[in-house]
Structures are given as C-alpha cells and as structure tokens.
Amino acid sequence: MILARGLRKSFGDFEAVKGIDVDVRRGEAFGFLGPNGAGKSSTMRMVAAVSPVSDGDLRILGLDPAVDGPSIRARIGVCPQEDTLDTELTVRDNLYVYGRYFGLPRKEVRSRVDELLEFVQLTEKSDAMVEDLSGGMKRRLTIARSLINRPDVLLLDEPTTGLDPQARHVVWDRLFRLKQQGVTLVLTTHYMDEAEQLCDRLVVMDKGVIVAEGSPLELIRAHSTREVAELRFGVGEHDALAEKISDLGDRVEVLPDRLLVYSEDGEEVIAKVHERGLQPAAVLVRRSTLEDVFLRLTGRTLVD
Numbered sequence: 001m002i003l004a005r006g007l008r009k010s011f012g013d014f015e016a017v018k019g020i021d022v023d024v025r026r027g028e029a030f031g032f033l034g035p036n037g038a039g040k041s042s043t044m045r046m047v048a049a050v051s052p053v054s055d056g057d058l059r060i061l062g063l064d065p066a067v068d069g070p071s072i073r074a075r076i077g078v079c080p081q082e083d084t085l086d087t088e089l090t091v092r093d094n095l096y097v098y099g100r101y102f103g104l105p106r107k108e109v110r111s112r113v114d115e116l117l118e119f120v121q122l123t124e125k126s127d128a129m130v131e132d133l134s135g136g137m138k139r140r141l142t143i144a145r146s147l148i149n150r151p152d153v154l155l156l157d158e159p160t161t162g163l164d165p166q167a168r169h170v171v172w173d174r175l176f177r178l179k180q181q182g183v184t185l186v187l188t189t190h191y192m193d194e195a196e197q198l199c200d201r202l203v204v205m206d207k208g209v210i211v212a213e214g215s216p217l218e219l220i221r222a223h224s225t226r227e228v229a230e231l232r233f234g235v236g237e238h239d240a241l242a243e244k245i246s247d248l249g250d251r252v253e254v255l256p257d258r259l260l261v262y263s264e265d266g267e268e269v270i271a272k273v274h275e276r277g278l279q280p281a282a283v284l285v286r287r288s289t290l291e292d293v294f295l296r297l298t299g300r301t302l303v304d
C-alpha cells in the first residue's frame with residue numbers, strides 16, 4: 001500500500017526525514033513511533049501527498065505522489081493532528097460538505113453520513129454545532145470525515161493525543177473495528193500501550209531516521225529483557241544506588257523518579273536488592289514494553 005525507499009524531507013538546510021525505507025502491507029495497522037520532532041508528521045504529510053518528497057522514492061497505492069497526487073488523495077483518508085473541522089457547520093454538514101468535495105452524489109453522501117455518524121457514535125449530535133462538541137467527539141468526527149470516501153488507507157497523526165482516558169478508549173475501539181473491516185491503518189502515536197495492542201508492525205523513529213522496526217513482540221524480544229524491576233528510592237539517591245545494583249540485571253536505567261533494572265526475572269532482582277540491605281520505598285515487577293525498547297534505542301522516554 002505504501003512503499004518508501006531512501007525517503008527524505010528537508011526544510012531549507014534542515015533535514016527532518018533522513019532517508020527512510022518503509023513498506024506498509026494491505027490490511028495491517030502500521031505505526032510510526034517517536035518523540036517530538038522525530039519526523040513522523042513530516043513523513044505522514046508526504047504519504048498523504050500534501051507535502052512534496054525532497055528525495056528518494058515514494059509510492060502510495062502504487063502511484064507516485066509527484067504526478068498522481070489527486071488520485072492518491074481521492075483514495076486515502078487523513079486524520080490530521082489538529083482538528084480542522086468547520087466550526088460554523090453542524091456535525092452532519094461537516095461530513096456532508098466534505099463528501100461533496102470528493103464529488104460523491106448527494107444521495108450517496110447522505111446515507112454515508114448517517115452510517116459514519118452511527119459508527120463514531122455521534123448520531124445524537126448530528127445537528128449540534130462543532131464548537132459545542134467535546135474534544136473526544138471532535139476527534140471522532142474527524143475520523144468519520146476521513147472515512148467519507150471509503151479510503152483504502154487511513155492515515156492518522158496522533159489520533160488520541162490530548163484526549164482523556166475514556167475518550168481515548170472510544171477512539172481506539174473504533175480503530176480496532178476499522179482494522180477488522182480490512183482498512184489499512186497508518187498512524188503515529190506517543191502511547192506505547194496503544195501501539196502495542198493495535199499495530200501489527202511499527203517503526204521507531206528518532207531524529208529523522210528509523211532506529212528499529214518489527215512487530216511489537218519482535219521489538220521487545222530484540223531490544224529488551226523479559227521483565228523489568230522498577231525501584232523507587234528517595235529523591236536524589238538514584239544515581240548512587242544504580243551503581244550498587246548494576247550487576248543485578250542486564251542493565252540499569254536511571255529515570256528522575258525511579259530505577260529500572262532489566263532482567264529475565266524481576267522478583268529475583270528485588271530479592272537481591274533486599275539481601276543487600278537496600279530499602280526501596282516502592283517496588284514493581286512488570287514485563288518489558290515498547291516504552292523500554294524506546295528508552296533503550298534513544299536514551300529517552302517517549303513521554304519527555
């Protein structure tokens with residue numbers, strides 16, 4: 001569905017995307033992960049055929065965005081990071097007008113609008129003005145709008161950023177359903193839990209390059225241990241304590257509020273910490289996640 005080879009994006013002298021290779025297959029959910037400024041949105045905008053490629057090859061649905069931009073845009077759906085809804089129109093009219101941009105006949109748009117309002121659970125808000133919607137409702141409406149043309153590929157730039165947990169959950173639930181319906185999803189996110197659950201494959205980007213790619217499980221196996229022991233000591237004690245327990249795991253990471261000890265058996269780590277007479281204020285053993293992969297590969301947490 002999407003094929004990129006040596007894809008680059010420059011803004012003047014600054015290179016935001018530095019030659020990436022990407023393959024997105026039909027029907028999969030593909031994620032771009034990375035901290036702010038990694039180049040995810042710049043990549044998404046090239047894939048959406050709204051930002052010209054600076055160098056390299058890019059094919060979307062087999063088409064070249066430099067020459068087939070309109071055909072590509074007709075067959076993809078885009079849910080941008082910022083809501084770009086028309087606040088002076090009702091919920092229904094936002095979808096209707098957008099559908100008409102695609103040149104769909106009036107009758108067809110009307111029934112598609114009803115279908116989509118139902119899908120994003122906004123039927124009851126059909127006649128409300130956009131400015132009266134909550135943030136979560138606006139995001140759902142933007143997703144509905146991006147689906148008006150029955151796209152083969154749906155591009156979502158941080159679809160759940162800025163939403164409260166419940167609103168996030170509703171949006172995520174709809175994305176799962178779309179995936180079940182066979183829509184190819186390409187998304188960026190900062191939320192590791194979501195990426196782990198939804199994405200079949202993903203790439204981790206940092207400073208314009210891809211630093212790892214694979215399924216969530218493959219990435220965790222390749223770049224982290226099975227378990228992580230989290231230890232909280234007093235403020236300011238973590239650096240000194242990290243040295244004292246550095247032999248207890250494959251590696252130890254120092255975060256501002258805790259130590260992370262990476263090992264195959266977290267309980268064993270905790271037991272040894274206690275044997276050494278150390279008294280953490282709190283301990284937790286958990287399995288490795290994509291957040292750990294990210295920390296390993298970039299030396300930073302995504303939340304930063």
Ligand SMILES: Nc1ncnc2c1ncn2[C@@H]1O[C@H](COP(=O)(O)OP(=O)(O)OP(=O)(O)O)[C@@H](O)[C@H]1O
Nearest residue numbers: 011014015016034035036037038039040041042043
């Ligand atoms: N139009 C532009 N002109 C100049 N620089 C830009 C432009 N768009 C993006 N950049 C720069 O390119 C880099 C990558 O930005 P991009 O928005 O692609 O990152 P991102 O991974 O999507 O980050 P975020 O998670 O914050 O959205 C940043 O340093 C940004 O300042």
